[in-house]
Amino acid sequence: MQTNAKPIVSIDTIVNHTPTSFGLDDIEVISEHANETLLTVREQMLLPHPKKHAPVFTTTQIAALCRIERKKVNYYWEREELGLPQGTSLPRTREFTLTEAREWVKKVGPFSPRPPGVKGKKIAIGNFKGGVTKTTSAMTLAQGLSLFGRRVLLVDLDPQASLSALNGVIADSEVTEDQTILPLIYGEQSDLEYAVQPTYWDGIDLIPASAALFSAEFYLPFKQSQESGFRFWDVLNAGLEPLLDRYDAIIIDTPPALSYVTINAFMAADGLIVPIPPNALDYASSTQFWSLFTDLGRSMKNVVPNLNKRFDFIHVLLTKVDSSQIATNKVREWITRSYDSLVLPIEIPTTTVTTTASMEFGTVYDISKYEGSNKTYQRAREAYDRFAEMIDQQLTALWAVESQSVAEAA
Structure with missing residues (x-):
């Protein structure tokens, strides 16, 4: 007789089962066990506080x-x-x-405020390869900008939800589907105001992610096939537009794939930052990123012939730079030759500071006092500061131009 009751299987039973075989129900047990362990690990890392606290x-x-x-x-x-x-x-x-x-x-401080009547800017952090520090770049850019007095919204679009974790929010255990962008995707909400939540870091708000975001990859093309007038690529942009008066910058962390959600992020973004570590595999992968991006652009123009998408800026950011590696200088040269002026004159180094911070679900900005070499800490911190300052200067310049246009139109 068949039954729909879910078998109760412990993680030990699964691991020690011989011969090795796994059913779909076993996958759920593994998932639940991993989530429970992650919560425990996070609390141990963040002792004496179970939640993240900002530095002093x-x-x-x-x-x-x-x-x-x-x-x-x-x-x-x-x-x-x-x-x-x-x-x-x-x-x-x-x-x-x-x-x-x-x-x-x-x-x-010396930082000029965003002029009245000028909206904030949307910045997507993108690359179709994992492990290139997209999430860390998004988080540190937000923290750096906040220390210039800016107000920032982080949007986590990656079902792995690493950006949410950096903000002390564990996906699936603490994030429901209704707290992500999905109600906007489904048409249940007209903007993303409902999903905004404060974080432990003053000046930074978050729209979190969860594994449920995978469903957007099926729903968007389905709805496009059912409704000819539906603009599948513009859903995120429309949802963020009402928030641009409140935030100086909206930073979007994208999945490591050319997905429908990633397309939404790129089509919404005013600026694009592509992190690339200077090693051969990541460099080769980056060329595929631009090839696929080119194909995307052509496809979009075929769908919408009058589409006039433009970015205020596109930057390549060298990350995880280990100058002790012999190949680093050569690959750096390849990247510079390939992307020329797109490459920012800033390099984010690989240091023990960043490694330690990431193990503690944090970044260099989360450290009030570093216990190791102060010189090592300063090298890492200064790199992120320069990155944030360069983007802030670009935002300020863009605001000045738009403010002038507003004044002339008035």
Whole structure:
């Protein structure tokens, strides 16, 4: 007699089963066990707190963020009319929370605010190969921009949900389908306001992902086949548009594949950043990325002849750079020759700092005080700072041009 009851099988039973064979129900057991273990590991890594907490800043670090001398910090916090946060007094310095640090940057720092009437920009981080630091690049760019006083929205489109994990949110265990972009994809919501949630990091909000996002790859082409007027490539763009007044930057982390969701991200983006590690396999894979992207463009033009998609910028970012490797210089040369001015004059190094931070579900920005070599930490931190600053300068320049256009039209 057949039964629909799900067999109760422990992970030990599956692993020790001889001869080795697995049913579909066994896959679910493995998945559940892996999720439970991940939650435990995360809590151990983040002890004494089960959730992520933002770093704190010293007086010296506040001065560095604001691009002023340390003694000026003392001068500014005595000026009551500025209303600057006073921080917490310690024996030899003061300690500031991230929220307080960002307030200092906004009031004292040199960064120009986004002009009134000008919308924020959408930036997609893309590459069709995994392991090239797309997610880390998205997260550190958001953190770096936030330390310039910007407000940032992170959009996780990868069913693996690594970006959500970096924000302390574990997919499937803590994210329901209704908290992802799926209600927008299904037409149940007209914009993504419903999915925005705050994170542990002041100035950064998140739209999380989960494995359920895979269903979008079936639904979008199905709906396109049923409704000739449906614009499958414009769903994400339409959902993000109402949020552009609130955020200076919306950073989109894409899956490592040319999927329907990835197409939505690229068609929505104002700017595109492609991380490429300088090793032979990643370099070769990157050429396939551009070939497939070219095919995509041609296909889109066939579907929509009057489509006029343009990017404000496209950048190639060298990541995971290990200068001790003999091949690095040669592959760097290949990448520079291939992409010329698209290559940013910034390299993100591979260091023990980034390795340790990633093991703790974090980035270099999550570290309040590094226990290892300060020189090593500074090298990693400065690279990410320069990356964020270069993108911020580009955003500021774009805003200035658009502000001028708004003024002329008025």
